[in-house]
Amino acid sequence: MNRPLLILALIIGASAATLAQETPPAAKPGEAPAVHTKTLWEQIEEGGWVMFPIGLCSMLTLYLIGDGFMRVTSPKRMLPAEQVEAVKNFFRAGKYVDAYNYCKANNSSFCNVTRMAVSALGEGKTATEEAIITEMTKENSRIQTFVSYLSVIGVCTPMIGLLGTVTGMISAFAVLGSSGIGDPSGLSAAIGEVLVATASGLFIAIPAFTSYYWLRNRGAKVLHDIQDTVAHLLRKMPYDKLDGAHIGDEEIVAADPEWYVAPEAAAHA
Template sequence: MKLRLGRLLVCATLAFGGLQFGISALHAEEAPAAPAEGAPAGPVVTHKSMLHKFKEGGWVMYPILGFSVLTIWLSTDLWIRTGKKKLAPDAHVNGAKDLFRMGDYVGAYQHCKNNPSAFSDTVRVSLSFIGDGQHATEDAMMGELNKFNAATTTRINYLSVIGVCTPMVGLLGTVTGMVTAFEHLGASGVGDPSGLSAAIGEVLIATASGLAIAIPAFMMFYVLRNRLQGSIHYCQDIVVSLFRKMPYEDLKDCHVGEEEFFAARPNWVSDEDAAAAALPA
């Protein structure tokens, strides 16, 4: 819990760092120097701070800022989650290998249960099906890996959603700002075209900000997706190597684990019928 809060604070700091810099720049601005006597008066260039530009972007800049915090949070969190050593830590792998070498499958189950990870969960679930044969064990193994893959891929897909939605939010702010600009133009007339061009430049800030968030979000989406697939294959290779040459004949009908079996004999079959069916003809 403390680690997640720390990551969130880092993401918020990175996202709001630009605003803090803009506030400092706003206070540090000095009045433009007066032109020298006799010098031709040129256009006055004003440097706008990031905070000023943020305010000019309108209300859509707040959801865009939220998307930026979410992008940094997801990228940092998923980069850690999809690492090979995160899915299959060396301590978990080496402990399971030692117990498999000794044939202590009950101990291997408890080791994996006490040290949760993608690797440990896959080995634990596979061991619980070991008494049902090779096919059931392999199906359980692949099912657990696919479950982890699906859960992590769902989180990665949020970056794709951000990449699609953020430019649309910025475009919405631009359109609403353009409507307001042309309403003022219709009311005051075309007395100063520079005022209209300035208004158009202001509303385009929202679109530019949306694109600035969408591009890194899309990049991290593809990077993390490929990173996850590589880590899944790495974990799968280790688990498969553990169960290679497994003596399934000696483990037939053995129950390794603590899972409860719910399936029972049908209640319409009596013990006498079951005993009679078991007798040789």
């Protein structure tokens, strides 16, 4: 056993021995001895000042879990079946401009990836695949940005609880140094701060870590399904007939360099 845990065990043992030596007040005949049960708020107050940052982390955890469930867990929000069917119908009819406009008007991960793929059809298969990969990376970053904060909370809250443990042990040693073990109430309060702070940090970290890994894996699966769907739409795409076509309303700012001379003009000269 390492040194801090050994010291903590000695403090708890000394406190328990001291409390065991005290004789509780005798109960009246026929009545059970009164037992004081601490309320939840009393336990929170017993945890000390570290309960404030732990409380903020708990509220942030609930918000991030709810936001992650809304973003990731519903395929209807990221890969709506009606949008997939509508884009298929546009592709079957060769109406790629209409497909682009439809994807631009509908906000979903599937439409965002498909829109970028359609806009690059005139540049060839390689450029289209690169556009898909680039947009998939953006979608993954957009989804995982808030989910990753759950991992941060899962790491930080036990450390905050450990900080409360250290401050509680300092208070316990201060009580032992000033009054010895003759004042069990002060010693038990310091030990209560140690235990409540540590337990509260773990109580927040466990669901935060669990939700983080579940939401991350769920988001990766949905993005994989989107990539498969878009790849299926682009099978047998007539890239040769779309060569040089500009689909979409993105502005093209690249131009020939000013020193470039067309071969026809050079031959005439």
